Amino acid sequence: MAKIGFIDYFLDEWHAEKYPEWIESATDGKMKVTYAYGKTDSTTGLSNADWCEKKRIQLLDSIEAVVEQSDYLIVLSPDNPEFHEELSALPLQSGKPTYIDKTFAPDRKTALRLFESANHHGTPMYSTSALRFATEYIETDKQGIETICSVGPGSFSNYSIHQIEPIVSLMGSEPKRVMYIGTPKSPALLIGFADGRQATIHHFGWECPFSMVLNYDSGNTKLLKPESDFFGLFIKNLITFFETGKPVVDPSETIAIATLIEYGHKAAKNPYQWLELPSETV
The missing domain is CATH 3.40.50.720 (NAD(P)-binding Rossmann-like Domain)
Structure with missing residues (x-):
């Protein structure tokens, strides 16, 4: 054992x-x-x-x-x-x-x-956030995503990870800037990626389940609601990691997520203004 x-x-x-x-x-x-x-x-x-x-x-x-x-x-x-x-x-x-x-x-x-x-x-x-492994997110087509609108429960400080992690996994690890567009009771963040792509996250209270709408450059739209056993899928991934010593999450994505959360807090001090994200290593 x-x-x-x-x-x-x-x-x-x-x-x-x-x-x-x-x-x-x-x-x-x-x-x-x-x-x-x-x-x-x-x-x-x-x-x-x-x-x-x-x-x-x-x-x-x-x-x-x-x-x-x-x-x-x-x-x-x-x-x-x-x-x-x-x-x-x-x-x-x-x-x-x-x-x-x-x-x-x-x-x-x-x-x-x-x-x-x-x-x-x-x-x-x-x-990782366990939400990364939701079947609905894993199986969706990443190519050509132009816009994501994500909603979910909880506070920005400890629940934004569950919206930002799937967004980064779908759109990539190179966000460029952020803008706070929320209110004290409903925190929200606009994330700007390269080539005009963007994503928003919104916190609407505990009665609001996680979901996101994706719009593609083709004009097609998808509504994703993570109803699969994402915690069970996360645990299976964790076990595989222990057995192999090989993580499936790219470090660049984890660093990008930490950066977005940190700068989201900073952006909240000056709403509706773009805040550029660092790209250099430290």
Whole structure:
């Protein structure tokens, strides 16, 4: 049995709750989350010790111990990406396949540093939103997409990833500029790509399911609603990554996504003005 280690800001959160059962079920018990570390206890839920006791996962007292005793590593902290660099430092030096949960990094420079560390130490690593693997997105034709209008729930800070990731996977990793076009209650971002192509994301509250409309240069239109089991498809991809050490997400896309989120926050301070995106490496 391959042993997986969790490294989290605090362990009583939705991703840590669901991933162990999904991974064990998808591998028929050949992979299992056996170790975990949390930097702090949840302020609203179970302590790390109580969570581990409930999940029958061994709580270890350091990231180093989790890295040493695990075959594969998952750095979680899905709603606190500002801790990813700290939590990932030792995993990315280990050479062991490491998945870093969404949102990968709070800004472009951090994203670049994480990839530089992984490359320097020969550590296979990637990050993604599970929405990337929705069958509806994977199977759609990417050629000739001129415009995308995407909508979804949640706040910009931790849910924009789920709209931006599919957009970048469909339109490419070279967005040029962004403009904030939303309101305080309905954040929205216009993304400009090369050759006049563009995409918008809109947050309309928890009652608004993820969906997007694609318009092609041919004049054809598609409405995509991710109703497939995208979390199950993500878990299968994660298992393949652990087995092969080969991520399917291009680092350039992950860096572009981190850049868009960072500059989306900046653009919100001056709505309806274009903000050019950096292209140079750091």
